[in-house]
Amino acid sequence: MVYEQYFYEAMFQSWEKCINIGISKEIEKPLIKLTKNDLAVRQEKNNNLILKFNDFLDKHIDAIKNVNNGGYYFILFDEDGYILDTIKSQGKGKRMSNSFISPGISFDESSIGTNALVFAKKFKSAICMLPSFHYCNKLKDWYEYCVPIKINELEKGYISVVSEKYPVTKAVVGFVDLLQTNMLDEYFNVSDISIDAKQNKHLTERQYVVLKLIAEGLSDESISHELKISLSTVKYHNQSIFKHLNATSRVEAVIKALILKEISIADLYNIIA
The missing domain is CATH 1.10.10.10 (Winged helix-like DNA-binding domain superfamily/Winged helix DNA-binding domain)
Incomplete structure (x- = not known):
């Protein structure tokens, strides 16, 4: 995890960047989204990551179904921060709007303001974000945890989990860490169990x-x-x-x-x- 001092410095720098490029705190939807064709190209390029992401969650997401009444969004990004795929866990409470969470949306600062992926990319490390750390008001209820998918020390993508109004628990952080490890090509094939x-x-x-x-x-x-x-x-x-x-x-x-x-x-x- 990133040292607290460096994180706060980066957070204020991110807010300042959002102001300088003219992003309103009141945006109602992301400012950058891929066309269907461009999204299809990126999904094809990252098909193996998408398959691993879906396979692990399909098998194991029920393990955390009672952890959070509101449920979670699990998000897979490509190396540039575009959403490739999302899967929702089933919570018992009111579900968050998905207007900011769908394939093709960019999580760059110029699209949705300050968020966990921005810092995971900057620090090349796992990042937890509290609601108050976000720049845009639409994200002010979000708790986030984001980890890079590193292959040969290069970031090939990112995994985030988003919860609205409920903190991301230690259990879910551990679950995401296991998911991230499972997706590393050079590690081992989860289907290859003797x-x-x-x-x-x-x-x-x-x-x-x-x-x-x-x-x-x-x-x-x-x-x-x-x-x-x-x-x-x-x-x-x-x-x-x-x-x-x-x-x-x-x-x-x-x-x-x-x-x-x-x-x-x-x-x-x-x-x-």
Whole structure:
């Protein structure tokens, strides 16, 4: 995450830019949107990202359906900040207007003013935005979290989640981070899960607890301290988890465990439905 001082400096600079280029705070719709033909060209170019985005959300979006009464918009952008695709989770409350969230719309400052994608591009890092940080009034109810999709250290696109009036929870931030990792071409193919892993017995209770702590970002040393077990025992459990899931890293183990339904987003982030 970006240091707070640098973020606030960038936010005020963004507001000043919006003023200088003449964007009204009262705009009713985005100022820049692709034609159907131009959108089709960009979607074709990024077809693989779109397929991965849809596949992951189709399989796992129900895991967070009770996290927010108002629901969420998940947005996939290309490298220039144009929306390629969007998927809505089903909340229980009033849904936000989608006039600012549809394929082809640009999230550049010159289109909708200050927003999370502007800073994710600037800092090449994950960004959280509160409603008051936005420039345009139409976005003043938005909570945003945006992450870059980096392949070989180059930004190939961005993923944002937008919530109206309700903060983006830790659970959903973790969900988006897993989605972003899942979309990296060089990482691993989520459909390439061995038959052996599917047929094996489930994780043991202790393995489940260790994997949950791994998902929360704890180091082996911290897990050892948390569970009051030796470091060598933690490493033994790690090896058993990786073997069971046919995984080679912590993040891959967490994603495959989700896909195989060994764990759920609710389990990982202590969601109370």
